[in-house]
Amino acid sequence: MTNLLLFVEAPVLLIQVILDGVLVGALFALAAYGLALVWGVMNIINIVQGELVLLGGYVALTVVGAGLSPFMAIPIAAAVLFIVGWLLYRGVIFRVVEKDLFTSVLATFGLSILIAQLINQGFGADVRSIDSGLGTWLFFDGIVSVSQARVVAFVLALLIGAVLVIFLRVTRLGRAIRATAQNARAARALGVDTGQVYAWTYAINAAICGAAGALIVMIWVIQPFGGLLYTVRAFMIVIVAGLGNVVGVIGAALGLGAAETFVGFVFGTQFQAAFVFSLLVVILVARNVRLARQRRYLR
C-alpha cells in the first residue's frame, strides 16, 4: 500500500505507469491481430503464433546484420513471414482447417516446436536484440521517461490495426474473408474460393507477426524458446476482445497492459500474472452472465 502513497507524493508517476502499460500492450496487440483473424476465420488456435513473431525478429536481425536500417527491417520481415505463412498453410495448415480444434492445436503445437528448434540451430540460443538508434523522451524532471522506439511501435500497432479494419471492410478479399468467417459453406456456395481465403488469412497473420517481431527485437530481447509468451498473450487478448474482432484486440491489449503494469507497480510484479488471469476469469464470467440474460430475452 505504501506504493499507492507514491502516487500522492508524485502524481506524474501514474502517467508513467499507465503509459508503460499502454506501450507494452501495443506490442502484444500486434501479436494478437492475426490470431483474432485466424481464429475467427479458420477456427484454428494458432499455437505457432509466438514462434512466427520470433521468426520475424530473427529476419530483422539478419536484415540489420546485412547493413540495412532497423526500420527497413519491419516491412522486409513482414514480407518474408508472409511467404512463410503461405508455405505453412500450403504445407500443413490446409490439412487441419475445418477439422476439430484438437487436431489443429496439435498440428500448430508441433510446428511451434519445430520452428523454435530450427531457430535455435540457425541462430543459436543466445539472447539477441537490435539497437533502434532512438533515444528517450524525458518529462517532468526525468520522472516520466518514454522510449521513442516504443512510441514508434505503438503508432505502428494502431496503424496496422486501422489498415486491417479497412482492408476487411473495403476490399473484395476482405469481404471474402468476412464471408468465410460467417459461414464457410455458404461462402463456397456463393463462389468464394475458401481455400484461397484461408491461405491469404494465414499469410496475412504471419506477416503481421513478422512486423511485430521486428519491432519487439528493437524494444525487448528475444531468444529461440521465448515464443510461448506471445502465444499466451495473444490468446488472452483475443478471448477478451472476441474472435475476429480487430478493433476489440487493440482495446483489450492496451487495457490489459495498463491494468497489468498498474498492479505490478502497486503490489509488486510477482502479482502481475495472477492479476491478469484473474481478470480474464472475471471478464469471461461477466460476459457469460450477460449472454445468458440475452438468451433469456430471445426465448
Added chain:
Amino acid sequence: MRIRVLLRAVLVAGVALSAPAAAKVEGSTIVLGAAVSITGKFSIDGQHTKNGYDLAVKRVNEQGGVKVGGKSYKIEVRYYDDESSNERAASLVERLIAQDGIKFILGPYSSPLTGAIAPVTEKYKIPMVEGNGASRSLFTKGYKYLFAVLSTSEQYLSSAVDLAAEKSREAGKDPSSLRLALAMGDDSFSLDVRAGILDAAKRYGMAVVIDDKVPDNFTDMSATLSRVKAVKPDVLLVSGHAMGAATATRQIAEAKVDVSVLAMTHCDSAQIAEKFGAAAEYTLCASQWAPTLAYSDKWFGSAGDYNALFMKAYGYEAPYQAAESSAAVLVFADALQRAGGFDQEKVRDALARTDLQTFYGPIKFDETGKNVVKPMMLYQVQDGDYKVVAPTKWATAKLIYPRPSWSKRGT
C-alpha cells in the same frame, strides 16, 4: 558338437556382458563418463562444457597422464548427448554406469540437469565432479558423491552487497543505511541468488525496499523500474539469466534509472558490453571466473595461459563454463592420483579431501560437496570492456563508484 557350440556362444555372451564392468579402466586408459547437451536449449553452453572437458583431458594426457599406484594412465571421456532434457540426462547416466561400467562421472551443463543426474550417481555410489550446477538445492539433500568446483548460486550477488558495503564504509557512511532493490526472475536460480542477497542484507542491517519477481521470463521490467525511480534505492540487483541481463541493461538505460550500484548475473553470457555499448557502462557483473584473474596451476599455468590455449584450440575466448568444466577434470585427476586406486569409495574420499589450487581458483569442498574457498568475482563494464573490480585482491581495475548519473553522461 552342437551343444559345445551353444556352450561357447553362452560363454562368449557371458564374457561380453561382464566386459563393461572393467570399462572404467581400459588397458592404460581411465574412462570418465559425461552426458552433456549437444542439442536443445543448452546446446551452446553444453558445447562450452564439452570443450572444457576435452581441453583439460588433452592437457593432462600431454603431461604424462594420471599416475595411479605407480602406473601412468591416460584419461578419456565417453560422451552422450542429453538433448538438454532432465529425463534423458538421468537415463544416459544410468546407461554410462550400468551398461558402460563407468565409475567416474563428469557433470552436465546447468543446475536442473545436475539435479536430475545426482540421484542416479548417488544410487550407484559413483563420484561425480561437476562445474556447471550452482543451485543451492543440490547441496541440501545430503548427497555424498557430488562435488562442485564452482561457487554456488546464492553467492552470485551477495558479493555485490559486500562491495557496496565496503564502498559505503570508505565514504564514511554506515552500510546499514544502504537501501536495496531486487528484480529477480521467477526461476530457481534467481530465487537462490535472492536468498543469498537477503542473508547479506540482514548481516549488514540493510533495508530491502523493493523485492520484485519479474514475470514472463524477464521480458519487461518497466513496472519495477518506475518504482525504482520513485523509491530511489542505492543498490539495484538483477538476476534472470541472460534474458534478465539483456532486458535490464536496455530498459534501465531507456528509463534513465539512477542508482549508486547496479549489479547483475549473466552479463557475460548476454554480452551486454558488446551488444548494448554505452547502456552497459558501469554495470557490475557477477562471474565465476575471468581469464584476467591471477590464479595458476601446474597443468595450465595461469588463467591467461588457459585462455590462450583454449583460444588456439577452439577459436574463441574461454567462457567460464569451459573453465569450470576443465577444473572438474583436474579435480578428478588430482583425486585419482591421491586415491592410489580405482575403488570408487577411495576416490570419493580422496575427492572429499581435495585441497587444490587451479587456474580456475582454489578448490576445497565442505561436507555437502560444494567448493567453499573460491570467491565470486565482479566485473565492471568500463569503456566497453569487462574489468575485474572485486574481490579487491585479484582486481585489475578500480571500481567506479557511484555510477555516474545518466544526465551527466553526455549521451
